[in-house]
Amino acid sequence: MSFVITTPLYYVNDKPHLGSVYTTIICDAIARYKRLLGEDVIFITGVDEHGLKIQRTANAKGIEPKVHCDEISEIFRSNWNKWNISFDKFIRTTSNNHELVVNEFYERVKGSDDIYIGVQKGWYCVGCEEFKDNPENSTTYKCPIHQKNLEWKNEENLFFRLSKYQDKIEKIINEPSFIEPIERRNEIINFVSKGLKDFSISRTNVSWGIPVPDHDNHTFYVWFDALLGYVSAISSNSPDHSLEKSIHGGWPANIHLIGKDILRFHAVYWPAMLISAGMEIPKKVFGHGFLTREGQKMGKSLGNVLDPDLLLSKYGNDPVRWYLIKDIPLGNDGDFQDRRFVDIINNDLANTIGNLLNRTSSMSRKWFDNKVPNNEKISRENKLEHLAKIAVVNYLDKFNNYKLDLAANEVLSLAINTNLYLNDTQPWLLIKEKEKLPLVKEIIYNVLESTRIIGLLLLPLLPELSSKINDQLGSLYKKEVPWEKQLIWGLLIGNSRLPRPVPIISKLEYDQI
Ligand code: MSP
Numbered sequence: 001m002s003f004v005i006t007t008p009l010y011y012v013n014d015k016p017h018l019g020s021v022y023t024t025i026i027c028d029a030i031a032r033y034k035r036l037l038g039e040d041v042i043f044i045t046g047v048d049e050h051g052l053k054i055q056r057t058a059n060a061k062g063i064e065p066k067v068h069c070d071e072i073s074e075i076f077r078s079n080w081n082k083w084n085i086s087f088d089k090f091i092r093t094t095s096n097n098h099e100l101v102v103n104e105f106y107e108r109v110k111g112s113d114d115i116y117i118g119v120q121k122g123w124y125c126v127g128c129e130e131f132k133d134n135p136e137n138s139t140t141y142k143c144p145i146h147q148k149n150l151e152w153k154n155e156e157n158l159f160f161r162l163s164k165y166q167d168k169i170e171k172i173i174n175e176p177s178f179i180e181p182i183e184r185r186n187e188i189i190n191f192v193s194k195g196l197k198d199f200s201i202s203r204t205n206v207s208w209g210i211p212v213p214d215h216d217n218h219t220f221y222v223w224f225d226a227l228l229g230y231v232s233a234i235s236s237n238s239p240d241h242s243l244e245k246s247i248h249g250g251w252p253a254n255i256h257l258i259g260k261d262i263l264r265f266h267a268v269y270w271p272a273m274l275i276s277a278g279m280e281i282p283k284k285v286f287g288h289g290f291l292t293r294e295g296q297k298m299g300k301s302l303g304n305v306l307d308p309d310l311l312l313s314k315y316g317n318d319p320v321r322w323y324l325i326k327d328i329p330l331g332n333d334g335d336f337q338d339r340r341f342v343d344i345i346n347n348d349l350a351n352t353i354g355n356l357l358n359r360t361s362s363m364s365r366k367w368f369d370n371k372v373p374n375n376e377k378i379s380r381e382n383k384l385e386h387l388a389k390i391a392v393v394n395y396l397d398k399f400n401n402y403k404l405d406l407a408a409n410e411v412l413s414l415a416i417n418t419n420l421y422l423n424d425t426q427p428w429l430l431i432k433e434k435e436k437l438p439l440v441k442e443i444i445y446n447v448l449e450s451t452r453i454i455g456l457l458l459l460p461l462l463p464e465l466s467s468k469i470n471d472q473l474g475s476l477y478k479k480e481v482p483w484e485k486q487l488i489w490g491l492l493i494g495n496s497r498l499p500r501p502v503p504i505i506s507k508l509e510y511d512q513i
Contacts, residue, residue, distance in 0.1 A: 002250035003039040005031050008258045009048040009093065009229045012072035013057040016079050018298065018336065019259065019291055021308040022324050026288065026404065027257050028085045029325060032460035033399055035086075036483035042250050044233040045080060046091030047073045051222030053126050055208035065208045069094055079309070084317055084463060091233035093226055097241040099210050101232035102225055104243040106213070108277040114164065117215075120157040120200040123150035128261070129222050131199075145261055157200035158218060165272035166196050172271050177284060179267050180402065181331035184260055184287040188267050199269065227270050230256070231279075252280040255402075260287040286402060289333035306336055315508060318462040319345040325461055326408035342510040349465065350507045352415045353454060357472055360422065360447045361501045367431055372448055372474070373441035374494035384446045385489045387417045388453050392487045395457055404461070411457045418450040449492040452476060456487055468504040 007027045010020050024045060031043035049069040058068035073092050080087055091098060109115055122131040127146035131153075141150050169192055172178055179185035202218040203209065209219025230253055235245035252274075256266050263285065271281040292298065298305050311320050323341050326348070328334030364372060391414040398407040427443045430436040455469030456477065470477045474496050477486065 001040070002042050003034045004042045004044065004234070004250050004253040004255075005034070006043075006230050006233075006253055006256050007045040008256075008262060009046045009091065009226050010076060011051075011053060012047045012049050012069050012076070013053055015072060015075045016308060018293075018306050018308050018311075021079075021083065021320075022291055022328075022334075023257055023259065023288065024080060024085055025083065025321050025324055026330060028083075028087075029321070029404060029460050030255070030257070030402070031086055031088075032463065036460060038482060042089060042234060043087045044089045044091065044230060044253075045085070045087045046089070046229055046233060047076050047093065048222065048226040048229065049073065049092060049094045050206075050209040050219070050225055051129050052203075052206050052208075053129055053222075055206060056126065058208075066094070082312060083308075089233040089236055091229045091236055093229050095232075095236070097236055098225075098229060098232040100241060101243045101246065102210050102220060102228050103213055105228055105231070105273075105277050106220070108243075109160065109273065112276045112278070114161040114276045115201070116159050116161070117156060118159045118198075118200070119154065120159075121154045122152075124153045125150055130265075153205075155204050157204070157221075158202040158212065158215060159198045160201045160224070160269075160273065160276070162196045162198050162269065162272050165275060166192070168275060169196065169268055169272055172281060173267060179263070180284065180286045184263055184331070188263060191264060192268060196268070196272075223265055223269070224273070227265065227273065230282075247279060253282040255284045255286055256282050257286050257288065260289060263287045286331070288330055289328070291328075291334050291336055293336045294338070295335055315341075315345070316464075318465045318505070319349065319508065321462055322349060322408070325404050326412070327405070329405045330402055339510060342508045345505075346507050348412055348415075349462075349505045352412065352419060353451075353458075353465075353469075354503060354505045356415060356419050356422070356447070357451050357469060358501050358503060360444060360451065361472060361498050363427065364444045364448060365498050365501070367440065368444070370498055372492060372494055372496050372498055373444050375445040375449075375490070375492075376438040376442045378438050378442055382446065384418060384421050384450050388414060388450050388489055392453065392457070396484075399460075407457075408461055411454055411461070414450060414457075415454050418447055418454070421450075422447050445492065445494065448473065449489065452492050453487060453489070456483065459483070465505060472499060472501060472504060474498055 005027055007024050027043060031041050034041045055065055058065040061068060077090055123141065124131050125143035125146060127143055127148055132143065132150055142148060143150060173188050173192060179188055201221045201224040202212050202215065203221055204217050206219050209222060210225050212218040212220055231246045231251055234249040234251060235241045238245055258266055267285045274281050293304050293306055296302060296304055323344055327344060391410045395407045395410040398410060425443045427440045430440045452473050455466050458466040
């Protein structure tokens with residue numbers, strides 16, 4: 001059984017912004033974690049290339065949509081590589097293989113008698129690629145998300161019989177594990193309780209889309225096409241690519257991690273489409289919050305967009321990952337604050353974790369011939385061992401429940417406690433008394449061992465820092481041994497060599513990002 005995790009398929013109207021980096025980093029951490037637990041992970045990301053929004057963006061640039069999409073898709077792919085994102089599949093919705101799956105899926109839905117032709121009238125937001133509910137209640141006719149004018153549409157479209165699935169969808173969304181967090185589930189329950197309306201799945205005024213096979217001039221509605229990217233991605237690299245192949249290759253997804261603005265598509269429309277096609281529904285849809293900057297919505301007009309490229313080149317991958325994972329409870333909105341970013345990285349990573357390793361390794365090398373001391377085990381109880389064991393149990397529990405911020409905090413607490421232990425026991429004073437040597441060995445061993453566990457726990461969260469910690473402790477991590485087994489206390493080998501300490505993370509300077 002595979003573990004399938006997806007990011008949204010990002011619109012290629014522009015290069016990745018901090019919001020898309022955020023979702024992708026969280027998915028990456030989960031994918032890495034599941035792999036470490038031995039699961040067969042399929043981590044899917046990709047781009048959503050069709051629709052009016054992309055068509056207009058290309059037109060505005062005076063280039064063919066295909067040329068525009070090729071360029072931006074490549075930027076996405078290379079960006080994820082720069083961020084060290086461990087994706088397994090990168091799906092482009094303009095690929096032939098994807099088109100094949102969309103057509104097969106359409107045939108299935110048609111076979112369930114869920115498609116009919118009708119007239120679609122309503123107010124449309126091109127930014128969201130979505131008809132808006134009751135905008136007549138609003139005085140402005142603007143999309144609340146994009147703050148742009150809505151457009152009136154009145155055209156012949158093909159419709160999907162969503163209303164037929166009212167009871168089934170109600171049952172699905174009331175399942176506590178299906179939508180998280182709970183506030184988002186309640187929003188959806190409220191929306192569905194008002195009664196589901198059929199929605200249009202084709203367009204006659206959008207040329208940049210997959211043609212509907214049996215209706216000239218119709219292209220598939222971009223969301224109908226895009227959601228299927230999650231399915232087509234699974235068999236995207238196989239020569240005999242097909243819907244059936246994807247279904248047997250790992251479908252259904254275990255988790256779709258998305259922003260809260262696109263929850264309806266994933267938690268209501270998508271399951272209904274899948275049931276209609278005789279397919280299984282995803283196990284979970286997790287709607288995360290929105291990122292703001294210094295308390296304000298990020299936007300080009302406000303001039304406060306934080307360029308992730310700049311963050312990456314200036315501060316590196318791990319600091320950004322740590323801030324986004326540890327500082328924002330998954331599901332809540334989060335704020336990126338420059339000063340807070342610098343303070344958190346300096347306190348947590350440079351001082352608490354980096355210095356701990358650096359100074360302990362230096363002491364050990366100086367006193368024990370460049371080696372880890374033997375663990376003399378002379379104290380009756382080992383406080384640090386106890387704390388580390390609790391941290392590991394809690395960390396796994398939090399991570400399993402997608403509480404990544406709390407899992408990260410477990411690692412940090414262990415590092416804080418290890419520093420306290422070191423400061424309380426003061427081995428630098430004990431070393432002056434000859435008879436205390438066994439005690440000093442025990443203390444240093446404990447601190448280094450705790451640091452080894454801290455490094456291992458950081459592996460899915462901060463892969464680069466984790467690997468530096470491992471290097472500094474003499475490269476003990478073994479890929480072939482199950483990660484969980486290596487979290488057991490006491491595996492640090494006494495008398496093993498310690499390499500010369502180098503700083504694993506440098507302190508950041510605060511200057512306007
Ligand atoms: N193409 C659709 C998704 C199709 S999935 C089959 C789409 N793309 S998007 O590029 O506009 O948005 C991708 C994700 O970015 C969404 O989950 C959205 O919620 C998220 N974010 C957009 N702005 C954001 C922030 N400021 N903060 C966090 N996430 C944000 O929608």
